[in-house]
Amino acid sequence: MTQTENTAVSFTGAVKTYGAVRAVDGVDLDIGRGETVALLGRNGAGKSTTIGLLLGLYEPDAGAVELFGAAPEHAVRAGRVGAMLQDARPVPRVTVAELVGFVASRYPAPMPVARALDLAGIADLAGRRVDRLSGGQVQRVRFAVALCGDPALLVLDEPTAALDVEARHAFWASMRAYARRGHTVLFSTHYLEEADAYADRIVVIDRGRIVADGTGEELRRAAGGSLVCVDLAGREPKTLGLLPGVRSVEVYGDRARLRTDDSDATVIALAGLGAIRNLEVSRASLDDAFLAITAKDDAVEGGGTRTRTTTQRPLPPHTPETV
Numbered sequence: 001m002t003q004t005e006n007t008a009v010s011f012t013g014a015v016k017t018y019g020a021v022r023a024v025d026g027v028d029l030d031i032g033r034g035e036t037v038a039l040l041g042r043n044g045a046g047k048s049t050t051i052g053l054l055l056g057l058y059e060p061d062a063g064a065v066e067l068f069g070a071a072p073e074h075a076v077r078a079g080r081v082g083a084m085l086q087d088a089r090p091v092p093r094v095t096v097a098e099l100v101g102f103v104a105s106r107y108p109a110p111m112p113v114a115r116a117l118d119l120a121g122i123a124d125l126a127g128r129r130v131d132r133l134s135g136g137q138v139q140r141v142r143f144a145v146a147l148c149g150d151p152a153l154l155v156l157d158e159p160t161a162a163l164d165v166e167a168r169h170a171f172w173a174s175m176r177a178y179a180r181r182g183h184t185v186l187f188s189t190h191y192l193e194e195a196d197a198y199a200d201r202i203v204v205i206d207r208g209r210i211v212a213d214g215t216g217e218e219l220r221r222a223a224g225g226s227l228v229c230v231d232l233a234g235r236e237p238k239t240l241g242l243l244p245g246v247r248s249v250e251v252y253g254d255r256a257r258l259r260t261d262d263s264d265a266t267v268i269a270l271a272g273l274g275a276i277r278n279l280e281v282s283r284a285s286l287d288d289a290f291l292a293i294t295a296k297d298d299a300v301e302g303g304g305t306r307t308r309t310t311t312q313r314p315l316p317p318h319t320p321e322t323v
């Protein structure tokens with residue numbers, strides 16, 4: 001197969017603006033067929049806008065977006081894409097089975113409605129009116145709608161928002177089963193654990209740009225693999241930032257938190273600066289990595305309790321080919 005035939009999704013320098021807001025600001029992204037990718041970002045990071053571009057709901061102001069080597073509209077019309085959007089409202093008066101059946105009928109090779117309802121965990125809601133369901137039930141109906149056409153590419157914008165714990169587990173089990181059959185899945189989320197647990201690859205978006213791209217482990221490493229916490233004890237935070245391995249220094253009161261690529265080298269050098277008090281060394285969590293990646297350009301946060309005194313090195317450029 002050629003590169004294009006292997007690629008499900010391709011963004012090249014894609015830009016989408018809303019007035020002065022650059023919601024998507026130069027995104028380059030390739031997703032191979034069969035990959036499960038999480039699009040991770042804070043509120044307003046540009047996840048839904050990226051998904052809107054991907055589905056051809058809007059045209060990019062610059063750059064290009066392709067699905068399976070052609071314009072998104074082409075793939076959508078051909079029934080190769082199923083989507084669950086963030087702000088879709090249920091249609092009034094129809095039943096769950098009617099709605100899913102109608103959507104399925106628009107696809108060339110849909111799965112049986114009963115199977116879609118089953119996968120979404122709503123077989124018992126088949127005869128219920130769509131506009132008389134709870135928020136979580138509607139969410140599951142939307143999952144059934146996205147799945148029922150048996151699309152090659154499944155796009156889910158915050159699929160687990162509003163789901164309870166049990167429904168969340170059931171949802172991920174269904175999504176994994178779907179992905180294992182060779183389908184491509186892109187889902188957006190705020191939840192790191194979900195991204196880490198259920199995606200082959202995590203793409204972090206912030207202010208409309210991709211700021212990291214890799215597995216959970218690669219993200220942890222890119223953000224600085226370990227944390228060394230120690231009392232400042234009169235030391236200058238700037239001095240600590242120069243120690244070997246250190247990527248950034250945060251100061252909380254009299255305590256410094258060093259993010260380091262090499263905690264051994266950092267601690268040995270720290271000892272060389274004099275007495276060490278209250279030393280703690282821990283592995284950076286994915287949460288830490290996410291904060292480090294997305295907060296690095298933020299202004300110093302208020303109150304003086306959290307001072308970012310950093311000699312922060314840039315993250316390596318995102319390298320989709322390594323994952």
Ligand SMILES: Nc1ncnc2c1ncn2[C@@H]1O[C@H](COP(=O)(O)OP(=O)(O)OP(=O)(O)O)[C@@H](O)[C@H]1O
Binds near residue numbers: 018022041046047050
């Ligand atoms: N229709 C619109 N008109 C104007 N600005 C918009 C519109 N839609 C989104 N934006 C802005 O574009 C930026 C990206 O929004 P987007 O909805 O893509 O973020 P998101 O990552 O999906 O956020 P969330 O996690 O809250 O869903 C935000 O600054 C948002 O305010």
Ligand SMILES: [Mg+2]
Binds near residue numbers: 048049086157
């Ligand atoms: Mg969104």
